[in-house]
Amino acid sequence: MPTRLESNRPLRVAIIGAGPGGLVLAQLLRDDPGFEVTVYERGEAEGDETSSLTGYRILITPELLDSLRKHLPADVQMLLEKAIGVSQKNGNRLGMMDTMCRLICRVDLAGMRSLCSVSRWKLRKALLSGSREFVKFGRVFTSYEVDGSKGVKVSFSDGESIHCDLLVGADGAGSRVRKQLLPDSSRSSTGVTTIYFKAPYTPETEAMIPWASGIMAMAPRRSMVVAYYKNPAKPYGPYDLNNIDPEDSFLMVGMGCYTNEFFNQDKHPDELTPEELKDECLNRARGWHPLLQALIAITVPNSVFVSHIKTQDPIEPWKTGQVTILGDAAHSMTPFLGQGATNAIVDAMTLAEKLKWTEEKEKETITAGVREYESSMLKRGNAAVKNSLYALDLTFAWGNTPWRAWFRNLALSFWDILTPHPANLVEPFPVSYSESNKKGN
Structure with a gap:
């Protein structure tokens, strides 16, 4: 060469x-x-990829963002800044919970809390x-x-x-x-398929975010993730259950399960309509905490993305x-x-x-x-x-049966006890709409 x-x-x-x-x-x-x-x-x-995960968000370390700022052309840097979302006061944290919203363990060390939420759509626009x-x-x-x-x-x-x-x-x-x-x-199939949706981000739905930042809810052979992207230029969007503009802030709700265990067995997952996929998620959450069911209920069907998870x-x-x-x-x-x-x-x-x-x-x-x-x-x-x-595997293979899921949750609870956590982090849960609660997060 x-x-x-x-x-x-x-x-x-x-x-x-x-x-x-x-x-x-x-x-x-x-x-x-x-x-x-x-x-x-x-x-x-x-704009061809508006139906893909281009429309969601990624987490980037501050160090990587600084490196991008240092080396990218000035016009890209300017647009990149607009892609960086607003984090909650205590940063990006993840609470691992069961389906009744009982906290199992916390992922809230400094490295996690410092991560920056970046809009994939805005990042692509910048690049x-x-x-x-x-x-x-x-x-x-x-x-x-x-x-x-x-x-x-x-x-x-x-x-x-x-x-x-x-x-x-x-x-x-x-x-x-x-x-x-x-x-x-x-590449190998994991046998897991995840359905992703967006939901409106308003002051009211912001207060519905479990543990203020986001969670992974784990059930035997199923999971649910809740995260968010908050646009600094437009922190809150309209409460529109039919459409979310790419510029709008949003909640992200993802529901994972084994592909052959979909409730709807009449069609392959790729053949299900957005409305049928939403019904699929609602069916999976029967008997779960009302807050988790409510988050699924407010998702926008036309924002759906189905991912059959494979690994290299x-x-x-x-x-x-x-x-x-x-x-x-x-x-x-x-x-x-x-x-x-x-x-x-x-x-x-x-x-x-x-x-x-x-x-x-x-x-x-x-x-x-x-x-x-x-x-x-x-x-x-x-x-x-x-x-x-x-x-x-922590979510699925280790939780393939109710007993395995129980032992996994017990082990994670002990890990949480033994892990140092930041002091004085307000952790209201399951949900509160009070102004004092919002200010604490």
Whole structure:
């Protein structure tokens, strides 16, 4: 693989996929004269992914946000600030509860409480700033061929092809780039499907958030997660049960269970209408705490997203060449730790750093920088996959029967007792609408 110095031209970088990782990498390289970067996205337009998890939120560490602020172009930084949500007074905490809202354990250490809630939709909007210069929509990648001195030949479904010096697969969990690069790689189904909805965020529904920040309610073989995103520019939205605007603050409600244990057995989950999916969630919550049932009842059907949870089987290092992968293409994981998008962003920043370092130092070929990136990415990514699967197993495999769920909850309760927690955190529950209570949170 040539360096810019050797070829007297910018290094041509082609990125497949305009998700968070691919767009961050493109933004970090776009203004560097040593690189010529283009993103190829299969979607037809910038707003195509409104029905996906693009519309929800991710949690990002303050350190990662500071790094993005430091390295992204100014126009992207400005929009990024608008994507960062307002946290509750005591930060982002998670209460693990049973279905009657009895607190089992608290996840509220400083690292958790300092996490920043970022709107996926607003983040994507920020990362698409200036995209007409480097993003080509409607381009469906089909295959690549390492083409000697010409670099990598990249082919698309319309019959067109381009050449690049480095091909980066950022095309998600079903990555076609990974399938060609690593044909023996595989992903495993966890057997769990989660249904996500949004609900209106108003002063009244804000007071309904269990434990003020969010919870994971666990039942044998089922789960429910409640979280939120609060837009600093528009903290409260309308109480509209038919639609939630992408700019609006929202509650997020997710209901997980084994795919073959849906109440509605008349259709495959993918064939259920949004209203049928909402009924499915209501049926699962029969006999649960009224607050949890109420949160499901106020969800907006057209905001639904169904996720059949799979996880990447461990990938062993491969011989570095002119093709690499990042994000879910390399290490797709369960959503139970909320680290997928964050890891994709870290991958992109690491790869950009390694590419720029080798180009600036002029001591190594770009291949050496990619090799260093792949080594750190695989180590970090495989560990994140393992940890996220552990979190899913904690909810499902360890709670497959009422007795196992009881022992799991008992163990978590002891863990909570032995774990130091921040002092003087107000923890009203199950719900209060008083002004004094709101001020305490």
